[in-house]
Structures are given as structure tokens and as C-alpha cells.
Amino acid sequence: MARKNSNREKNTAPFPAFENQARAPTTQPLTPFKRLLKRLSEAYGPSGSEEGVRELVRDEIKQLADQVRVDAFGNLIAQRRGSGSRRKKIMLSAHLDEIGVMVSFIDTRGYARFGTLGAVKPLTLLGARVQFENGAVGIIGRQAQGAARTEIDMEALFIDVSGAPTAIQVGDSACFAREFLEAGDFLIGKALGARAGCAILIETMRRLKKSPHDIFCVFTVQQQVGARGAGAAAFAIQPDVAFVLDAASASDMPGAPAQGIALGKGPAIKFQDEGALTSARAREMLLEAARQTRVPYQLDVTPRAMGDTLPIQAAREGVPTAALALPMRYLNTASEMAHSRDAQDAIELCVMLLQRPV
Amino acid sequence: MFLEKLSNARGIPGDEAQVRALIAEQLKKTVDEYRVDALGNLIALKRATRRNSSRRKILLAAHMDEVGLLVTHIDRDGFVQFDKVGGIDDRVLPSKAVLIGAARVPGVIGFKPQHRSLEAERKKVVAHADLRIDIGAASREDARRVVGPGDSITFDTRFSTFGENCVRGKALDDRAGCALLVEVLRDAYPFDLYAAFTTQEEIGLRGARVAGYSVAPDIALVLEATICDDSPREEEQSPTTRLGAGPALTLADRGLLAHKTLTRFLHETAVAQKIPVQFKQPLVGGTDAGQLHRTRAGVPSAVISLPARYIHSPAAIISLDDFNNALKLLRAALPGLGDLT
Amino acid sequence: MSGLSELLTKFSQTHGTSGYEDNVRALVVREFKKLVDEIEITPLGSVIGIRRARPSPKSSRRAETSRLLVEAHMDEIGLLVTGIEDGFVRFDEIGHFDPRVLPSQNVLVHGRKTLPGVIGSRPPHVLSAADRKKSLALRELFIDVGMSDARVRELVRVGDFITIDRNVIALQNDFVAGKAFDDRSSLVALLEFLRLVQRVNHAWDVYAVANVNEEDSATYVGALTSTFRIRPHMAICLDVTHAQQPGLHDDAAPTTGAGPCIARGANVHPRVFEKLRAAAARATLPHQITVYGGDTETNAWLMQVAGEGVPTGLVEIPLRYMHTSVETIHLADVTHTAELLGALLQTLTADDAKDLQGERFVRAESKRARAKPKRVVRTPARGKKLKRK
Known part of the structure; x- marks a missing residue:
């Protein structure tokens, strides 16, 4: 959802942040x-x-x-x-x-809480990079849950968008960047x-x-x-x-x-x-x-x-x-x-x- | 205030007749037609005002039903067993006053005295199936004179004004939406406006499903009362919505990804008219729009909600400022829906 | 009751789970042919038998004859082959069994041939004391058909269905036990109802429906789509409900043998409930009332919201030990269900459909406006469909 979004430019290139790193292991051209x-x-x-x-x-x-x-x-x-x-x-x-995640709340320090779109599991999110429609990239972090905790609650996860703190708003969705x-x-x-x-x-x-x-x-x-x-x-x-x-x-x-x-x-x-x-x-x-x-x-x-x-x-x-x-x-x-x-x-x-x- | 009458009326899912009658009486003065369908939905039509108006059919919906209880059985000793209808937290049930059936027979939900409860028991939530309503009957036969299986039960809460320009009452979810919709129907619009006062929202958006099918609208807008969780807390968390911060727009909830153009238009209208407005926390809760947008070949849908503290309990609180601002927003935005692209 | 008992035996011992209703459908069609004017099969495989109205000569003619839909589901719960291991058949479920009723159960595996089998589990002698106390999970069970791996692979394929192998057992006092009484006992009541109305006048068309796919996933897709197709003025769902039985501590549950249960609650149109109750009272039929706050967990749940909405009722036969191979009912409850439906149909006049419609209001000026010939004004461009951006 775009609101007051004049400052947001739509970037259609798939991986602005990782473009130069992406390299297929095979040298054969794809069919x-x-x-x-x-x-x-x-x-x-x-x-x-x-x-x-x-x-x-x-x-x-x-x-x-x-x-x-x-x-x-x-x-x-x-x-x-x-x-x-x-x-x-x-x-x-x-x-x-x-599947993806949607920003549900942004705290005063800029960390974003999110809800899930589809069968997203907390285990597969940990450390993942996610991309937003405008190209902004976030990292999924996890708050401390006590040393003994082995399972991960979705509520303990957040998106860190320190690289582009003003680029996202509540309601924005992201998917895996890969x-x-x-x-x-x-x-x-x-x-x-x-x-x-x-x-x-x-x-x-x-x-x-x-x-x-x-x-x-x-x-x-x-x-x-x-x-x-x-x-x-x-x-x-x-x-x-x-x-x-x-x-x-x-x-x-x-x-x-x-x-x-x-x-x-x-x-x-x-x-x-x-x-x-x-x-x-x-x-x-x-x-x-x-x-x-x-x-x-x-x-x-x-x-x-x-x-x-x-x-x-x-x-x-x-x-x-x-x-x-x-x-x-x-x-x-x-x-x-x-x-x-x-x-x-x-x-x-x-x-x-x-x-x-x- | 019409909202007071609506709030005090009885209307659990499947038993919305009393609320419907109240609304229908108001509509006779304002709409061109209405009908009641097989689910008990009250569906009204207000025809377009002028020639060359939009051919679009626009549907506004609010649900008449409230969460409540239902008599399932009377004990041998004359105590009333009940089921929940709609999502009620078992923790709010003990020691509440209720009214049973059309005769409004008073009863109380009893609770074991803490003096007689074991330490371990006190930490547990008592399931509704283990609670009973006491109507003061001497026996089953005595109770059956006034109540019977299938009778609906509502909380005995009188509507009242509260604090600074707030009101408190039962069933504000979604009688507040119904009251808004009744107000909206006083005005005229450049398109055929359909209003659906729906039934059985609290048990699965069932009235809206068939109302949407029979109206077959081009755009649907749901008027709701929604979760407001703005009490103080230690951690920084979303309040879902804030009381008094204006009507809330839905971006996404558990049953709907709101139509973007439509929601953006509502937001821009509010900003342009300097009407306070907020976005509800995404992916929480659900409304009739969850069914309406899936009607037939799909219907662009959006939701406008009033923040309501202590929703689904015997008494919720809403702000009349929010109510009036929602009405202002609707009056400002609706005429534009006829040719929104 | 011997005719009824025979019919129930025939239906109970015919095999067909959700998604695999072919055998039952063939039987339904055969039985319907004796009793209805027309038969239709829906795209998903539900059978619709139409008995046209036989209005009494005195009754007034109407442009549209009202339609009464009465349905029961024809599928049963069962199992599905997921693999073959050393000649043993592994399976998943279609609908829900409590896995605790499955060990040592005789079954039929419906492969290229129908193979009798038994659900095996490891003998208790070789298990630890702790393991013996645990109930078995579905994936720990297997079916033994007593054949070599190669022979089983020849005859059985992944995706074949499996049903309980159980003949109907006559108990004391007209009680009977068997498999798939959920919901074949209702299906038999439906046929019995059609038989009862063969020689009487009735103002409504009767649409008797045997629906597919009730037990699977609680989506009621068979009933939803057949009801949408028929657009009935009134619909009655027939199903079974949990009756009093040892171990079930529920004072509110009905009793077997005390008559069909007429349900009320949000899933039931209040006037349909009243009509059913009045019909039962007038015909002095034994009946009970069941109350549901919300979901009745029957086809009625979706029939009510099909299309523009349908005034729906629910009549249930009380049954003990639901979803086991020894579901137990009283035959009189089946007969009384049929008689209740017959009594209901008798009370339905041509005007009753109107009575089920709710209040209507049309503003006086609005009526005049509509009476005038309408001038068609072409509205250019405005009011097109709003696209998703």
C-alpha cells in the first residue's frame, strides 16, 4: 500500500543490492x-x-x-x-x-514487526534477506528469548531495514531475496x-x-x-x-x-x-x-x-x-x-x- | 441516540430480528426499497439521484449480530447450560448478568467462591461448559416455564455515555457500524447504493456471503468496529488501533487484502478533508469483507472501522469523535466512488 | 420394518468413501428410478432425483412451482492407499477415524480386485510396557491382505480407497449396528419418504439429493454445488447426531429411539424449524430438539449460504458410536424421519415459499417510477469495473 509515497521510487530491477554478487555456478547459458x-x-x-x-x-x-x-x-x-x-x-x-511477510508495526528505532502471508515458518526466516517492492532489502532478526529457547516464535522476529530506514511503511510486503x-x-x-x-x-x-x-x-x-x-x-x-x-x-x-x-x-x-x-x-x-x-x-x-x-x-x-x-x-x-x-x-x-x- | 437503542437490542447470530426491526423502521424514511433474505439480512436500495450517474452498484455493509450465548439444556436443578455463539473469551464470563430469550429473563453466571477453590484451580480458566446460569428456578420444570433450549442470551448491559465523549455498551461491534450506515442512507448519491445489514458475521461471515451474491456489487465497503489494544504495556507493540485517533482503514486482515486503489482513495480523501484517520495493524482480525471480496467474480473491497476497546466482552467503549469522523469521511468519499478508477 | 432393514443393509454394505462414491451412486440411481420423475447428476457427482408436484385439483395454479430440497450424503469415511511395503499396505484417512478403533479391523481394499484385509499392528508381546499403554498412530498401522509384495503391487495402487468390512448386525429391540449409518441411514429415510409420498398430492416439487463429499475436510462442496444448482425455496438436510451413550457425559444429547432430532440455531431458518416442529406435532410423531450455537458440522452449514441463501432445516437421526464400524441406531428413528418429512411436505402450500421470504418494502414513489417505461440512457465510460491496481 502506497501512501504519501512520493519519495519512494519503484525499482523494477530484481536485486539492486546483490546484483553484482549473483552468479550462477554453471557457465552454460540458460535455455x-x-x-x-x-x-x-x-x-x-x-x-x-x-x-x-x-x-x-x-x-x-x-x-x-x-x-x-x-x-x-x-x-x-x-x-x-x-x-x-x-x-x-x-x-x-x-x-x-x-509467500511473504507484511510490515505490521515499526518501532521508534525503526525495527519492523510483521505478519505472514502464507505458510511462512519462523525457522526458515531466521537470517533471511527479504526484498520490498521498491527494492529495499531487510534482514530478519530475532530478539533474545532466553538462552534455553530452541524453538522460535514468530513474534520474536523482526525486520532490520537499517540500510534504508525510511523506505518502508506499515502495510508494505516483502518476499525472500534469492x-x-x-x-x-x-x-x-x-x-x-x-x-x-x-x-x-x-x-x-x-x-x-x-x-x-x-x-x-x-x-x-x-x-x-x-x-x-x-x-x-x-x-x-x-x-x-x-x-x-x-x-x-x-x-x-x-x-x-x-x-x-x-x-x-x-x-x-x-x-x-x-x-x-x-x-x-x-x-x-x-x-x-x-x-x-x-x-x-x-x-x-x-x-x-x-x-x-x-x-x-x-x-x-x-x-x-x-x-x-x-x-x-x-x-x-x-x-x-x-x-x-x-x-x-x-x-x-x-x-x-x-x-x-x- | 439511535446507537443506544441498537446497542441495547438483542441480536446474537441467527436471532437478529429485533435489531433488524429497529433498523427497518428507520429505513422506511430514507431508502427506496428493502427486503429480508433467507439468512435474515436486511438489504436496502437507495437509487441514484441524477441522470447520467454511474452505473456502478456500491454496497455498504455492517453486521447486526453480536457475540452472545445460547441455552442448550436445563439441569435437573433448574440451572441453565449454554453454548457460546461467536468468539467470547471464557475469562470474561464469570459473575456477569445476562438476559435470556425474548422475555428478557434475568440470570447470573455463577462462580465457585474462591474460599472453596484449591490453589491450583485458581490459576485455571473455567471453561464455559462448566459454568451455569442461575435464574432462581426451583427445578427444571420451573425453569422451563420461562426459558428453553435454543433461547438466545445476551449480556445485561445498559448503553451509557462514558468519559470524554465516549460511549459504553454491549454489541457496539457492530451496532456502531449499523448506526453509521443508517446515517449514510439519509444522504443521496450519484449511484445505486445498496446497504446490507448482515447476519451471522460472528460465526463465519455467513450473511455477507449471500448478501454479496444477491446484490452482485461493483465495490463493497464494510463498516465495522475493530480491536483497540491501546492500553499501556512494557514493550513497544502495535495498539492495533487507537481510541479517538479517527476511523481506521484496513490494509490487510486475516480474510482480506484490501483493494489498494479503493483504500488509497479513502485515505487521500481523509487527508484532504483534514479528517483524522489511522491504519489498523495489518493481518489482525477479520470482517464481512473477507466474504464480500470473494463474491462471484470478485469485488473490490475496503473496510472502515471504529476502534472499540474491550470488544467481544459485555461492554465495549468507542469514541463519538471517531464515529463522527467516520461519518464525515464517508460523506466526503462516497460520491467519488461512482467513477473512481 | 424388514423392508427398511433390508434397504439399510444394502446401503450400509455398499462401499464408497468421499471422492469414491461410484458404487453408492449406482445404487442410489437404481432406487431413485423407482420413485422419481427425473434424475440428474451434478458435475461433481451428486445425484438429484426430482419428483414433480402433484397438486390437488382444487389448488390454485402458479407460474413457478416451489422446490423442496431434501438431502443426505452418500459418502462414508474410509482410508486411502499411500504405499506398499513388503506386501503390506500403508494408508491415510478420508474423513476422520479415531485411530484407536482401527487395530484388528477387517477392511476391503478396492484395487483392481476387491481384497479383504485386516488392519495389523505389532503384537503386544514384543512391545515394552510403556508402548502398550500408548494408542497407535495412523502411520504405525498397516493392512495385511495375505499376498506377496509382487501380487499386491499388481492389484493395488497408490490412491485406491479402503472401506470397513462389516455386515449389519441386528441387535435387540429394533436396534441395528453397522458401518456408514452416517449417513446411509438418512439416505434410507430419504427413500422411505419418497415411497410414502408416491400416492399423495403435494404442491411442491421434491428434489431428493444424495450428495458426494461430506466427510472430507468439512467443506461440504457436494451439497454446496448441488444446492446452488437447484436454488430451492426450502432445503432440509438429513444427517446423524451423537446420541446418549456410555462414556459420553452430555445431558443435552438426544436419545436413540426417541424420534428424529429437529435442530435449531443460526444454521436453521426459524420458520423452517417451526414448520418441522408443527408437522411433527400434527402427525403426533416422536421428536427431539437439538440446539447448535453455530456450525452444525453437516451439509446444512453450506447449503444455507449457497447462492442467494436458502431457508434451511436440519433433521438428525440419533446415533451411538459415530465414525466406528459399529454405529448403532434405532430403526424407528429412520421411519419417523421419513414420516416427519412426509408430514412436512403435506403442510406445504403453494403460498408457503412466499411465507419463507422475509419482509419486503418498496417506497410508493419508487413503485410509480418503476411503472413508467424506462428510458435507456447510455452512460459513456463512467462506472466501469474497478480494476485491481
Whole structure:
């Protein structure tokens, strides 16, 4: 929220403070898809402040759709008309927003207290750098809680913006400041769970030459704070079937249960999402597309996480909705990690999904 | 003062009829139409004044319900068991006076004497399920003559003026908002103004959900009474809002990321008109806007609140200066909403 | 009661958890076909059976026939396969079980074939005294289907559903026990109600709905969307409620066998409550009253706020041992629920829908203004949608 903000200049460069330090470990130039992913991952866009990342996406898709609009909620909706005689309305959605923090109080010394936007955990915040929309960077500090304390209360944390004390106000939001990295086959970055879904959706639109169906690609807002935007889009579109592109927590790491999904074994077809069981009919369409493309896939029954499935399913008379997820390690930290082949497989699967008659 | 009548009226979630009747009587003089829907919402329409006015539908909402209690069962001995309706802190319940049902049967919430309480007990909060209301009945049969399961219970608090230009009363959350909205409806505006006096806000924003759906507004503005935590403390902390510092605007709460253009416009209007205004601490509390902004394909929404100390207790305190400033702000800002871009 | 008991047995012993209602849906459609004029399936899979009004010849005609929605949910709680380890099946839950009722429970794993299984746990002999006192968590349990790892992997896949394997047990005095009486006993009451009204006149259309997805996550998405579709003038939710039972120290709880419970509270429209109570009194049916401060934890919670809002009522069958495999009810409560609905439908006249609508007020000048033919004034540019900036 900008108020009396004439002194605040909007800086669109992603990392003013760290620009010169950011260096990818590989010297290979990134592929176009990874370049897109890098830009999306590094873009600023906590829930409620998705304008910047939305513009990035809009630039990518405006040539790929018959119509592009932003609704009252802030969702970006791209529509492509189909050619089939028995065409269906298919909605694909990915969410633009990432988790973040919002300044709730600034004390007399300039330290900022904050509330959280989405599933931010105190452990992952300690020592983190966070960036504001205007480019200001803060460090998350922790007040003394007594020597014996091992767990961290969110209330004990604050943002130190000593570097630019006048740059922030109550109500300003910040997200992690972290550069995107390619490490072998792995992709690492903040907000990767959210933005990989967007990148997969953009790339699907690019590769999809022809479809019998009317296709609505929706880039939703305010997902992390309770999946608020997706329902509004589904209400307006009234799709026959919908698919949510998202991330799923992988468990191929120490201390995680033996079952569960792994990186590099293909995208995951989800059985459940926060408050919702995905619809069998829509799930079957994903499975059929996977079988036809012969891409590997995994079945994901891991515990539920916030997702856009429920509000879409609950729109009007009900919309059969399934979810396709990119397996992801360290979700909701500054270093979310995915496998690049899984992303490619997901794109191939989505293209097939949209080409097939229903 | 109309607020006094509203504050003293009975209206827990699901039983807002008395409050609704009071408001409806006022509206007959000021609005073009109103109706009551399946949830008990009172939805009024005040048509645009002049030709060539905005085609926008603007919805103002305030909730009629208050937090309260509900009779669930009568003991064999004639004591009344109750449930809470809406978020009440169990700690404020002991030794309070209440009124039960339409007949306003007086009762008191009893408490075990401290002389008979063990040291360990005294540190514990007594859950509402272990408290009983004493109406002086001799037996269950005797009690059933005047009260029964399903009767609503409200705190027995008389509205009064208080301190320097403040008022004290129960249910100021959100009868203060209702009173503001009734005032706003006296004026005319260059757009169709819908007013929703909503029900069941305290148990999940339920009235607003259907009111928003049926009105299908282009902009929604919620008038509320909100948390005010400005008592002295050791550590430097947000007071959430400050009493007497003007109406509070919401940037974000637990159910809403407020519409930026709309909220900025309200703030700029206040500053331009030299009306005191404050921002409420972000991400605390929630209002009907949490549902309204998610209505249909989405509705740009904002919230204007009055700071209210001791909210959700038998008696809250609000400042009449804040009330009057909120009214001034609404009168100054509303005409501009028809063509705000 | 033997017909009723048979029907209840058939419904209880049909298997279908939230999200996996296919078997139950097929059964509902078969039963509805005998009793309704039209059947519709919603996009999410709820079944709507429509019995059109049969107005008595004397009654006045109306442009729109009022719609009474009566619903029960057809899903049951169950389990979901999460993995296979050395031929044992690991699982998560759909809806909520108390994990303490699961050990040694017979189940059916619905894979490529339906496999009988038993929920196993480690024998107490090998456990420490301290461990024996602890209840088992869901992730410590597994299902044994008595097959090799390879055979299990052939037949069972992650995402398959699992239900309790339990035949209905007839107890003394018309009490019966079984699984999924929550909410198949209501579904049977709904069918019984449809059977009762076959030969009578009624002024309202009846929309009988078997909803999907009640048990999962308390989002009531099946009931919300089917109610939105029907836009009823009155809706009645049928569900079960906790009755008095050993160990439950709640004086306010209803008693099994003492009649259906008519709920009141914010979730229930006051006039729907009154109509139900009056119908019960007129037909001299046993009934009880339950009181809810807020959430009734039933489909009614979202049915009431579907679309523009729906006058909603809630009728509950008292039940002991909820969400176990031995849910216990009294058959008379099912019959009386059906009779209560029949009595309600009989009382509904064409004007009753209007009675459920609240007060309306239109200013006199305003009426005149609206009577005049409206001149359409195109307003340029002003009043466009306010975009999110």
C-alpha cells in the first residue's frame, strides 16, 4: 500500500543490492525456458502484490492468446478459442503469488514487526534477506528469548531495514531475496513452486498449436493466503473441467517417509489438496494424457497443502478439478528445488491434455 | 441516540430480528426499497439521484449480530447450560448478568467462591461448559416455564455515555457500524447504493456471503468496529488501533487484502478533508469483507472501522469523535466512488 | 420394518468413501428410478432425483412451482492407499477415524480386485510396557491382505480407497449396528419418504439429493454445488447426531429411539424449524430438539449460504458410536424421519415459499417510477469495473 509515497521510487530491477554478487555456478547459458523461469522466480510477488510478476507473464502470453484480461480480483486470464465441434471449456490455472511477510508495526528505532502471508515458518526466516517492492532489502532478526529457547516464535522476529530506514511503511510486503540457480539437472530458487507452475502454463500455451477446446489459462492471485483468487476466475469462466498446476512436497530426502514422490520421476498427479479431494474424472484425463505421451508420472497422496483446487471445484454448480504438480523439495523456503526434466514432462503432458478430445 | 437503542437490542447470530426491526423502521424514511433474505439480512436500495450517474452498484455493509450465548439444556436443578455463539473469551464470563430469550429473563453466571477453590484451580480458566446460569428456578420444570433450549442470551448491559465523549455498551461491534450506515442512507448519491445489514458475521461471515451474491456489487465497503489494544504495556507493540485517533482503514486482515486503489482513495480523501484517520495493524482480525471480496467474480473491497476497546466482552467503549469522523469521511468519499478508477 | 432393514443393509454394505462414491451412486440411481420423475447428476457427482408436484385439483395454479430440497450424503469415511511395503499396505484417512478403533479391523481394499484385509499392528508381546499403554498412530498401522509384495503391487495402487468390512448386525429391540449409518441411514429415510409420498398430492416439487463429499475436510462442496444448482425455496438436510451413550457425559444429547432430532440455531431458518416442529406435532410423531450455537458440522452449514441463501432445516437421526464400524441406531428413528418429512411436505402450500421470504418494502414513489417505461440512457465510460491496481 502506497501512501504519501512520493519519495519512494519503484525499482523494477530484481536485486539492486546483490546484483553484482549473483552468479550462477554453471557457465552454460540458460535455455529459453530456464531464462523465463529465472525471471519469474526472482520477480517480486507476495500475495496481494502480484502486479509486477503479472506484467511479466502478460508480456509472455499476449501473443499466445485470443484474449487476455485482468479481473477485479487481479487474476490474469488468457483465453484461446477452440475449433472442435464438441469442444469443452477447459481451465488451467497456476498461481502468481509467493509467500511473504507484511510490515505490521515499526518501532521508534525503526525495527519492523510483521505478519505472514502464507505458510511462512519462523525457522526458515531466521537470517533471511527479504526484498520490498521498491527494492529495499531487510534482514530478519530475532530478539533474545532466553538462552534455553530452541524453538522460535514468530513474534520474536523482526525486520532490520537499517540500510534504508525510511523506505518502508506499515502495510508494505516483502518476499525472500534469492537468485535463481541451475545446478546440473536441478532448478533452485525462491517461489519456484508457484512460478514453475506459471512457466509450465506459459510454455504449454506456446507449444500448443491447435486444440478442439476453448482453453482458459488463469494466473491466479492470493493463493498462498487461502486460495482466494481462483474461485472468482472459475465463477466467471464456468469451465467444464479444470486443472491446477502447482508444486508437491517431495519426500526423497533424509528423515522423510519411504513412500511419496521424488524429483526426476515425472510430474505428480495429486489426489488431495487443502480441503479437497481432486475429482476422479479430471484425474483420469491427466492419466490418459500421461499414458499417451508416455511421460513418467507419479501419484501423489502426500498430506495436503494450500491449493486452488477447492475454490474452483466449489464454483457455481461444481467443476471437476484435478491437480498436476511439480515435485519440489524444501517448499516454502528461499531455496525450493525441482528437477528440470519433470517440468519438461509436465509441459508435454499438458499439451497432450489440451489436444485430446474429451 | 439511535446507537443506544441498537446497542441495547438483542441480536446474537441467527436471532437478529429485533435489531433488524429497529433498523427497518428507520429505513422506511430514507431508502427506496428493502427486503429480508433467507439468512435474515436486511438489504436496502437507495437509487441514484441524477441522470447520467454511474452505473456502478456500491454496497455498504455492517453486521447486526453480536457475540452472545445460547441455552442448550436445563439441569435437573433448574440451572441453565449454554453454548457460546461467536468468539467470547471464557475469562470474561464469570459473575456477569445476562438476559435470556425474548422475555428478557434475568440470570447470573455463577462462580465457585474462591474460599472453596484449591490453589491450583485458581490459576485455571473455567471453561464455559462448566459454568451455569442461575435464574432462581426451583427445578427444571420451573425453569422451563420461562426459558428453553435454543433461547438466545445476551449480556445485561445498559448503553451509557462514558468519559470524554465516549460511549459504553454491549454489541457496539457492530451496532456502531449499523448506526453509521443508517446515517449514510439519509444522504443521496450519484449511484445505486445498496446497504446490507448482515447476519451471522460472528460465526463465519455467513450473511455477507449471500448478501454479496444477491446484490452482485461493483465495490463493497464494510463498516465495522475493530480491536483497540491501546492500553499501556512494557514493550513497544502495535495498539492495533487507537481510541479517538479517527476511523481506521484496513490494509490487510486475516480474510482480506484490501483493494489498494479503493483504500488509497479513502485515505487521500481523509487527508484532504483534514479528517483524522489511522491504519489498523495489518493481518489482525477479520470482517464481512473477507466474504464480500470473494463474491462471484470478485469485488473490490475496503473496510472502515471504529476502534472499540474491550470488544467481544459485555461492554465495549468507542469514541463519538471517531464515529463522527467516520461519518464525515464517508460523506466526503462516497460520491467519488461512482467513477473512481 | 424388514423392508427398511433390508434397504439399510444394502446401503450400509455398499462401499464408497468421499471422492469414491461410484458404487453408492449406482445404487442410489437404481432406487431413485423407482420413485422419481427425473434424475440428474451434478458435475461433481451428486445425484438429484426430482419428483414433480402433484397438486390437488382444487389448488390454485402458479407460474413457478416451489422446490423442496431434501438431502443426505452418500459418502462414508474410509482410508486411502499411500504405499506398499513388503506386501503390506500403508494408508491415510478420508474423513476422520479415531485411530484407536482401527487395530484388528477387517477392511476391503478396492484395487483392481476387491481384497479383504485386516488392519495389523505389532503384537503386544514384543512391545515394552510403556508402548502398550500408548494408542497407535495412523502411520504405525498397516493392512495385511495375505499376498506377496509382487501380487499386491499388481492389484493395488497408490490412491485406491479402503472401506470397513462389516455386515449389519441386528441387535435387540429394533436396534441395528453397522458401518456408514452416517449417513446411509438418512439416505434410507430419504427413500422411505419418497415411497410414502408416491400416492399423495403435494404442491411442491421434491428434489431428493444424495450428495458426494461430506466427510472430507468439512467443506461440504457436494451439497454446496448441488444446492446452488437447484436454488430451492426450502432445503432440509438429513444427517446423524451423537446420541446418549456410555462414556459420553452430555445431558443435552438426544436419545436413540426417541424420534428424529429437529435442530435449531443460526444454521436453521426459524420458520423452517417451526414448520418441522408443527408437522411433527400434527402427525403426533416422536421428536427431539437439538440446539447448535453455530456450525452444525453437516451439509446444512453450506447449503444455507449457497447462492442467494436458502431457508434451511436440519433433521438428525440419533446415533451411538459415530465414525466406528459399529454405529448403532434405532430403526424407528429412520421411519419417523421419513414420516416427519412426509408430514412436512403435506403442510406445504403453494403460498408457503412466499411465507419463507422475509419482509419486503418498496417506497410508493419508487413503485410509480418503476411503472413508467424506462428510458435507456447510455452512460459513456463512467462506472466501469474497478480494476485491481
